Amino acid sequence: MTHQLGRVVSQILGRHFGEIVQQVGNDLFMYGSKTIGMIVKTTGLPRTQVIESLRTLLKFDLATFEADATVEYKLNSENILLLIRYPRYLLQMKSKYGSEAEMIVEELLQQASCTATVLLVTVMNKYKDDKEKNLNIVNLKDTFISLATAGYIQQAPVAELKDGSEIPILVPVATIVPDLDVRDLMQAMTSNLADCKDNTYWKVNYDRFHLDFRDDMMIKAITRRIDENAGELMRLMLEQMYLSSSAWAVESSPAAACDLRDLALRVHDRPLLHAHVDHYLKVLEENGASFIRRAGDAGGGQYVVRTKRAAEQLLEALLDHTVTERLGSKAARIFRLIRSKKYIEEEDIQKNAMLPNKECKELTYKLLEEHLISVQPMRKAASAGGSAKAIYLYHVKLYDAAHAARELCLRAAHNVSRVSSATRAAHARLLDKQRRVRSIVHGMRVRGEPQQNIDDVLETLTPPELSAVSGAERRLRALSAAELELDRALFLISCYFAFPR
Amino acid sequence: MSDKSDDAISEKILNAAKNNPKGISAKDVAAAVPELSSAELVAAINKLLQQGLFDLYNQGGSLLYKLKNQNTKTAIKGADNEEKVVFNLIEEAGNKGIWIRDIRHRSNLANTQLTKVLKSLEGKKVIKAVKCVNASKKKVYMLYNLEPDRSISGGAWYQDQDFESEFVDILNRQCLRFLQQRADKIKNNPRGPIVGRTQSFATAAEVQKYITDLGISKVKLEVEDVITILNTLVYDGKAESNVYPDGSKVYRAIESLIPPPGLVQVPCGVCPLVYKCCSTGLITPQDCKYMSAWLDQ
Ligand code: SF4
Numbered sequence: 015m016t017h018q019l020g021r022v023v024s025q026i027l028g029r030h031f032g033e034i035v036q037q038v039g040n041d042l043f044m045y046g047s048k049t050i051g052m053i054v055k056t057t058g059l060p061r062t063q064v065i066e067s068l069r070t071l072l073k074f075d076l077a078t079f080e081a082d083a084t085v086e087y088k089l090n091s092e093n094i095l096l097l098i099r100y101p102r103y104l105l106q107m108k109s110k111y112g113s114e115a116e117m118i119v120e121e122l123l124q125q126a127s128c129t130a131t132v133l134l135v136t137v138m139n140k141y142k143d144d145k146e147k148n149l150n151i152v153n154l155k156d157t158f159i160s161l162a163t164a165g166y167i168q169q170a171p172v173a174e175l176k177d178g179s180e181i182p183i184l185v186p187v188a189t190i191v192p193d194l195d196v197r198d199l200m201q202a203m204t205s206n207l208a209d210c211k212d213n214t215y216w217k218v219n220y221d222r223f224h225l226d227f228r229d230d231m232m233i234k235a236i237t238r239r240i241d242e243n244a245g246e247l248m249r250l251m252l253e254q255m256y257l258s259s260s261a262w263a264v265e266s267s268p269a270a271a272c273d274l275r276d277l278a279l280r281v282h283d284r285p286l287l288h289a290h291v292d293h294y295l296k297v298l299e300e301n302g303a304s305f306i307r308r309a310g311d312a313g314g315g316q317y318v319v320r321t322k323r324a325a326e327q328l329l330e331a332l333l334d335h336t337v338t339e340r341l342g343s344k345a346a347r348i349f350r351l352i353r354s355k356k357y358i359e360e361e362d363i364q365k366n367a368m369l370p371n372k373e374c375k376e377l378t379y380k381l382l383e384e385h386l387i388s389v390q391p392m393r394k395a396a397s398a399g400g401s402a403k404a405i406y407l408y409h410v411k412l413y414d415a416a417h418a419a420r421e422l423c424l425r426a427a428h429n430v431s432r433v434s435s436a437t438r439a440a441h442a443r444l445l446d447k448q449r450r451v452r453s454i455v456h457g458m459r460v461r462g463e464p465q466q467n468i469d470d471v472l473e474t475l476t477p478p479e480l481s482a483v484s485g486a487e488r489r490l491r492a493l494s495a496a497e498l499e500l501d502r503a504l505f506l507i508s509c510y511f512a513f514p515r
Numbered sequence: 516m517s518d519k520s521d522d523a524i525s526e527k528i529l530n531a532a533k534n535n536p537k538g539i540s541a542k543d544v545a546a547a548v549p550e551l552s553s554a555e556l557v558a559a560i561n562k563l564l565q566q567g568l569f570d571l572y573n574q575g576g577s578l579l580y581k582l583k584n585q586n587t588k589t590a591i592k593g594a595d596n597e598e599k600v601v602f603n604l605i606e607e608a609g610n611k612g613i614w615i616r617d618i619r620h621r622s623n624l625a626n627t628q629l630t631k632v633l634k635s636l637e638g639k640k641v642i643k644a645v646k647c648v649n650a651s652k653k654k655v656y657m658l659y660n661l662e663p664d665r666s667i668s669g670g671a672w673y674q675d676q677d678f679e680s681e682f683v684d685i686l687n688r689q690c691l692r693f694l695q696q697r698a699d700k701i702k703n704n705p706r707g708p709i710v711g712r713t714q715s716f717a718t719a720a721e722v723q724k725y726i727t728d729l730g731i732s733k734v735k736l737e738v739e740d741v742i743t744i745l746n747t748l749v750y751d752g753k754a755e756s757n758v759y760p761d762g763s764k765v766y767r768a769i770e771s772l773i774p775p776p777g778l779v780q781v782p783c784g785v786c787p788l789v790y791k792c793c794s795t796g797l798i799t800p801q802d803c804k805y806m807s808a809w810l811d812q
Contacts (some may be wrong), residue, residue, distance in 0.1 A: 499777025
């Protein structure tokens with residue numbers, strides 16, 4: 015809960031839900047938890063608006079409440095950060111399950127939670143005129159079911175009233191994959207949605223996506239380090255891991271080499287992997303950035319996936335990149351040197367890094383200043399001369415360095431989103447005008463009006479306006495791409511924090 | 516081997532050397548003391564070297580032992596007592612040299628006098644002053660004909676006590692190039708990844724040969740020196756090292772586990788002002804030049 019987090023969270027809320035929610039969010043963030051009355055008092059907003067904002071926040075799981083004598087609200091900042099990850103979820107769905115899944119998840123993210131019937135019918139109605147998509151309810155239903163089976167969507171917690179209390183508490187429920195009847199769905203499409211009987215609510219399960227992202231990072235890393243076949247093997251090992259261990263376990267339970275071999279032989283189009291499975295296992299173990307470890311010899315060898323170690327390694331790679339870009343490759347050399355030696359004296363840094371004395375000192379102090387390394391003074395036992403000289407040992411506290419990197423990411427994310435809202439504000443009128451022109455032109459095209467009239471409408475945007483607007487759009491695109499990339503970095507760091515220290 | 520027989524052997528060797536003022540080879544020594552095994556012989560020679568009685572020369576590829584020139588001693592002749600004391604101290608220090616303060620301490624000479632003595636000895640080219648690499652102000656004295664120890668001169672990386680960082684940089688880059696040439700061998704190698712890995716590894720000796728053949732270094736680089744450079748590559752994160760079963764070190768070029776992360780793709784990630792950049796004030800994201808330059812590129 016740092017100041018930087020607060021700044022980003024506030025920006026995100028402002029962009030997605032407008033100023034009032036942003037104000038309420040800021041207030042909650044600053045004070046931790048608060049009652050409605052208190053929020054009204056400090057923000058000076060009318061009570062109805064505060065309640066409305068809280069309702070929005072609660073609906074999207076961006077705030078929680080605790081009921082004692084009074085009901086206190088609390089911001090869920092981690093979930094707010096996820097709002098910038100939405101495009102990535104959609105992309106993941108599209109590449110893994112196709113565009114129908116993407117539409118379902120998109121709708122569900124927008125609705126926060128809703129019943130299967132409402133969800134599918136809304137998606138269906140939204141796109142039914144779209145010939146390209148060519149939706150049909152049966153496919154949609156099947157996709158929904160496979161998403162539920164794979165755990166990308168889950169049942170939302172249900173509200174329960176405790177005896178003698180008016181405040182409901184949310185109780186998580188186990189997801190049961192539903193049996194949807196197509197005929198009911200068809201009927202719901204034609205009738206009024208409000209009176210459908212379905213009352214099981216669904217929502218998106220972010221964690222399931224995060225597992226995908228993490229696996230993807232690990233597989234890509236191995237592919238970079240060794241090759242695609244090794245990456246494929248890594249994927250198989252992760253798959254195997256999910257069968258027997260919890261997803262965020264520090265280490266998976268051991269998998270037998272012969273099982274892995276069988277799995278590998280079943281993969282298509284990997285002749286090299288088929289021919290050299292054992293060799294790949296060995297190379298993966300020895301040169302695979304210690305992602306896996308041989309745990310025993312039973313059954314031709316047992317292998318363990320070291321998920322925590324992998325997260326650390328990935329984090330270290332991120333830190334290395336950051337140091338390289340911020341302070342130069344020499345500083346990165348010092349940084350890695352200190353890390354690999356655990357504790358090291360200044361003099362030895364210089365000797366091993368092969369850098370001139372002065373440069374080396376300067377860089378070391380800069381690293382210190384950015385909280386990427388730390389220093390530990392050690393008093394030598396006073397020698398006979400009484401000159402008790404302290405020696406200074408440098409070392410890397412990964413946890414602290416990760417925090418520093420996270421802060422940096424949050425700062426950057428805030429700045430990027432700040433710039434994009436400033437850009438949007440500066441060109442608000444033009445962007446708005448363009449949007450209107452576009453929708454008018456679209457309408458005219460649909461109606462099949464002559465090209466001449468369409469051109470007339472298009473010309474209401476003058477060339478200087480057009481160039482200004484396209485410039486602004488380009489900037490906004492670059493900014494949102496940057497935001498997505500920053501979110502990837504944040505995700506990598508959060509993977510590291512997901513494990514116990 | 517008792518001390519007495521030790522001395523006898525030393526004497527025999529010395530005699531042989533005396534007879535050959537041009538120097539004797541190891542074979543000659545063996546001929547002078549045929550009763551010794553080669554290991555004992557080496558020990559005996561080492562002892563004499565340690566005592567500073569012998570100089571070692573490399574002539575046409577074979578080593579020659581030469582009885583130490585007595586000149587240095589004679590140069591001292593005619594010198595006064597102070598000079599003798601100082602000379603002895605410096606001689607004792609060997610090629611590690613001795614610091615002026617230690618000389619003063621142990622000779623009990625006054626500062627001015629000592630400086631004078633040192634000057635005079637230096638003038639006679641009997642001793643020399645050498646700057647120490649790891650303490651720029653510190654000078655040590657040693658006999659004129661000695662090659663300073665690595666700890667003093669810093670070895671190949673120093674020229675006149677200055678660290679040659681450019682030289683190190685060039686070597687660092689060349690080593691990396693050499694490793695990268697074979698790094699891809701591990702990828703999809705038709706003979707399997709283990710063979711591929713072996714092919715992508717390079718031993719330090721191979722790298723040394725490559726560097727020597729390039730002819731970029733004026734000084735001769737030993738394998739040890741190349742290992743030092745290769746290790747900087749490891750610290751750069753551009754190579755990893757393994758040890759072969761026979762104990763030799765091997766290196767291979769690697770890539771980082773991840774492509775440059777989003778953090779360093781936005782200006783803020785590399786911005787020196789990032790910790791001063793606030794929502795209001797002099798440095799703000801809205802009017803940031805770096806940002807607009809980046810967006811307009
Ligand atoms: S907005 Fe500009 S000044 Fe602020 S951190 Fe980013 S690059 Fe630096």
